[in-house]
Amino acid sequence: MHELQFLIIAVIVLALLFDFINGFHDTANAIATSVSTRALRPRTAIIMAAFLNFIGAMYSTGVAKTIGGDIVKSANHIDEHIIVAALIGAIVWNLFTWWIAMPSSSSHALVGGIIGAVLVSTGAIGLNFWGIGKIVLSLILSPVIAIIFGFIVMNIFFLLFGKYRPSSLNNKFKRLQIITAATMAFSHGSNDAQKSMGIITLALLSGGYIDVFEVPYYVKILAATAMACGTAIGGWKIIKTVGGKIFKLQPVTGFAADLNSSIVIFSATLLSLPVSTTHVVSGSIMGVGSAKRVGAVRWGTAQQMLMAWVLTIPCTAIVGALVYYLMCFVFGL
Template identity: 65%
Template sequence: MLDHYLVWAVVFFALAFDYINGFHDTANAIATSVSTRALEPKKAIMLTAVLNFLGAMVSTGVAKTIGGDIVMSADLINSGIICAALVGAIVWNLLTWWWGIPSSSSHALIGGIIGAVGISVGFDALNEQGIIKIFLSLIVSPIVAMVGGYIVMKLLLLIFGRFSPITLNDQFRRMQILSATLMAFSHGSNDAQKAMGIITLTLLSGGYIDTLDVPMWVKLACATAMALGTAAGGWKIISTMGTKIFKIETINGFAADLNSAITIFTATFLHLPVSTTHVVSGSLLGVGSSKRVKAVNWGVARSMVMAWFVTIPLSGLVAAIAYLVGHILFG
């Protein structure tokens, strides 16, 4: 009976993670368009919420990667372990949101799983090759985004550089609505699938389903949770992403959003989970550097990088503590 309740606890915590991920990562899609006043904040958030939902419904490849590549077998874990993993990820997400640090929800989730599995059944239960593949996608994607952002911005300046700044700002303010739309859809297509993968893995380990195919109700629930979280907004991180990295003009915002969307769509097509926060941050750093290196506030960039490095071990530690507390209380 306890196992049955734990399965539903996993569903609850996974949807809570998706909700928090939604308002934590709202900045990814709208920070640039809000900071350049291409979109009004409330309209931008609602647009992002709808597109996050639609994006979450288009694919399940990333969900299968999360559900199938982190642990050696679903038989080695149980709902209690997955609950602890989600608690670790949620606590870290809330802390970084409160401090206004654009950290990675993806890193937090991976760290939570590693910590919970490691403390409960041992690190041998982890799929080393699968984790390395996921790590590489998380590490390489912001670097690719930075290089891509630099190139896209240089190309735009080469094509449109002869126009006056006023003309450029007016034209690209409209174009930013398109790039923000693409960014929001791509965010939903990748990020919402992580909670789908966790719930599906739990259902498989509990014998409720026979394969790692994501049930439709799981897709709808996760897409809805992320959309509702997005609608709640995440103003602290919007401020960091939109104003503190460098002074963004509309052409810069368009370049960053377009490049980020292309990077995330590519990862989703390859069934690879990426951190949308890392991708957008990398794009902004690349776009800013194309103007001049000193235009970028590298102090903010350093604080982001530090948060990226500590996220996995700290969320893993919280997950391990959560598992031990749960084991003491419920045996």
């Protein structure tokens, strides 16, 4: 088999593996709140999330174009070796954070892996700093926006429903939470699955298999299927962290958090901006919890998540760079 063909296949396999891991790593984003409040049974929630992740992934390709076109200056500054190294860096980080049950951003991991591998391969000249700045800004601002709007949404709920008995209110919102869990799953798929679509399309473009950066339909199907399959497995460790270790959720607060997260994530998708769904959901829960009582939020867990948030891009950049160095040594690049 020709080396280029082998590398393209390697990129596709690794990108789909990344998507699969992203699916079970980030399952918590879509269903943690509804499972923790017992609005949905875990298995039912996962099946619903898997289906709607698939549908969401087929929605658009704007985020894929941002990931594939805004990190490097052009296809001339990236090749399949770089993409393989970047994907391995992101996958290693995702598996590590899943193993220690720490919610982290697959988006950060992928961006960091690409940056590290490109820096080693072509140097800073190959990076599109304007595009990277836009991506990093969206990754940083989205959880902050989620916290602020989560706080506002929950306070509006207090004003609207404060006179109702908590037990009666929670019973009503337990049913409504099924709807927001569904919208959350769709939003998650609409943003997260596109990242691997962008990577595969970038590899096809750099390898000369396509002439312009347009995501082929079969790439959309593959990425959507991989994420749906990963979601179907479910990342129970992170579900427990997101669903219960940040703030003790009830149906009304879970509904507010999911509603807020869905709006933030889907708005980013419409703007073709990649965001960390993990951090948006976590930010929404923090905002909702703070509205009830600042002390009700377990800020120790939040600090650990913030640490993972800060470390993800530099750590995956280092891993991506090291993998590329290793590939250079092994294959004589």
